[in-house]
Amino acid sequence: MKINMNLSKIKQNRYGIAAVFGGFLLHLTLGNLYSFGNMMTYMDSYMHIRVSSNITYSNFIWVNSVTTATQGLFMAVGGVLERKIGVRLTCLLGSLFLSSGIALTYFTIDISFAAVILTYGFLNGVGLALSYVVPLSCGMKWFPNKKGFVSGIIVGGFGLGSLGSTYLQTRFLNPNNIPVGSSGYFENSSLLDKVPKVFLLLGGIFFAMQSIACILISKPKNVSSQVLEESKTLMNSAEVEHRKQLDHFRAEEDVPTALKSGDSRIMGRDLTVREAIRTKEFYILYTIYFFNSIAVGYINAMYKSFGQTFINDDFYLSEVGSIAAIFNCCGRLAWGKLMDKTTFRFSMILMATCLAFFYLTLSFTPMIGKGFFAFSVWFIFFSFSGTFVLISTATEKAFGSTYYSSIYGLLFTNQIISSVIVSVINETLLHRYGYNVCFFIVSLIVSGSVGLTCILPRKL
Structure with missing residues (x-):
């Protein structure tokens, strides 16, 4: 009997590891999003010169x-x-939409800006x-006691994805390191000819x-045993900490009863979507996510165009973006591990x-x-990467796993608003006041996340 149980556990771990690797692989392709700052300089140059001179960096x-807003909407x-x-x-289905959307840009980039959008x-x-x-969702169900770390691995793929994309884009399109012209755009014909391809x-x-990843991804058939294992762990932890923390928890009026007893869920059970959106924690997490998303969207789109204002080396700027992907990936692992060791509140602050x-x-x-430019960009990517693993893990801890995907999806709708604000900040302020004012405003917005995080329960 004991041997059969061990074999079953080994088999379960094997499928769980495969699911986590599949999630990592799928997120590697999704991480092409972070190569947009690099790809934009080629796409915008192509359309500015060959389609319409009215298309510029500020409106591209x-x-x-639209990508991030649509992601939030759906x-x-x-x-x-x-x-x-x-x-x-x-x-x-998601893979088909993403890959076909990118491939179809081969045609739309010669049609219009709206078609590319x-x-x-x-x-x-x-x-x-x-x-x-x-x-x-699948990864955290397979490994309920290592949610932060598993989330960090999977979304680490998202962060690392732009490493290969950025390198491939630059080496394919600009293997001779041709600099931008006096207009600020790439003007070389041989470079521009390859952009659609x-x-x-x-x-x-x-x-x-993505096809390989979809085969590997699965979720446990017996989810109840995973939940039981997690519940036992939570109860054991609660027994150790209960006596030390009892007086402290009673003094805090804003901490829900379930959190006082050691259960990370707000009501001590999995919440439905309707129940989750009635809690203050949902809206605090939503606003923190919203503030941080503005910072993510702005640096992702504008780091290279900003660098081109004083660095005349396309290979160097591309390498900065590629290495930023490594910092993005490592940051997700580090912040996820930190949250497992501490709390969401401490990690997010x-x-x-x-x-x-x-x-x-x-x-x-x-x-x-330019060395300090690289340093700043890399550590911005390292820092913001924590947003995704911390918020996703905190969502599952606060509201449970049953409706996690839908609840997290609702939190992600912040991207609809934040992406528009990023574009408005850029178009309204960039030409009038320059990059420095834009950077200051974004920094100020992110500071709001610190204050909001302090409102959340200490044990989340």
């Missing part, structure tokens, strides 16, 4: 904004589809939305990776403080040099 950011749909058609079909923006965003949450290349590679600080350092990079 709307492509990325994220909750992924949770619904997961329950209706299953894990693998949901991920496959439809394919590289909207379709890409739908694919991201449907594919994003499901691997996270890169979308077919990326779309094909991504779909091949530290993360948001770092993010606000490093945004301010960008203003000094033209004076200090």
Whole structure:
């Protein structure tokens, strides 16, 4: 009997590891989103010179904004589809939207800016939305006692994804390191001729990776045993900490009863979507996510165009973006591990403080040099990466796993508003006041996350 139980556990762990790896692989392709700052310089140059001179860097950011807004709009749909058609079909459908959206840009980039927004923006965003949450949900169900770390691994793929994308884009399009022209755009004909072809290349590679990932991703058949294991762990932890924390918890009026007893869920059980949106914790997490998303969207789209104002080396800027992906990935693992060891509250306060600080350092990079520019960009990526693993894990801890995908999808709708604000900040302020004012405003917005996090229960 004992041997059979051990064999069953080994088999379960094998499928669980495969599911986590599949989630990581799928998120690698979704992480192409973070290569937009690099790809935008080529796409915008192509359209500015060959389609319409009215298309500029300041308005091209709307492509990325539509992607993230669409992702926010459709994220909750992924949770619904997961329950209706299953894990693998949901991920496959999202993969088809994402890869085909990128590949179809081969045609739309010669048509109009609106057509590019439809394919590289909207379709890409739908694919991201449907594919994003499901691997996270599956991974945390397989390993309920290591939620932060598992989430960090999976979304680490999202952070690392731009490493390969950025390198491939630059080496394919600009292998001779041709600098931008006096206009601020790439003008070389041989470079521009290859721009449409890169979308077919990326779309094909991504779909091949996604197909493998969809085969590997699964969720435990006996979820109840996973929940029981988690509950036992929580109860054991509660017994150790109960006597030490009892007086402290009673003194805090804002801590829910369930949290006082050691259960991380707000009501001591899994909440439905309707119940979750009636809690103050939902709206606090939503606003923190919203503030941090503004910082994420702005640096992702504008770091390279800002660097081009004082660095005349396309390879260097591309390498900065590629290495930023490593910091993005490692940050997700580090912040997830920190949350497992401490709390969401402590981790988010530290993360948001770092993010606000490093945004301010960008203003000094033209004076200090390109090395300091790389340092600032890398640590901004390292800092903001924690947003996704911390919020996703806190959502599951606070509201439970049953409706996690749908609840997290609702939280992700902040992207609809934040992406528009990023574009408005850029178009309204960039030409009038310059990058430094934009960086300061974003830093100020992120500082709001620190104050909001302090309102959340200490044990979350």
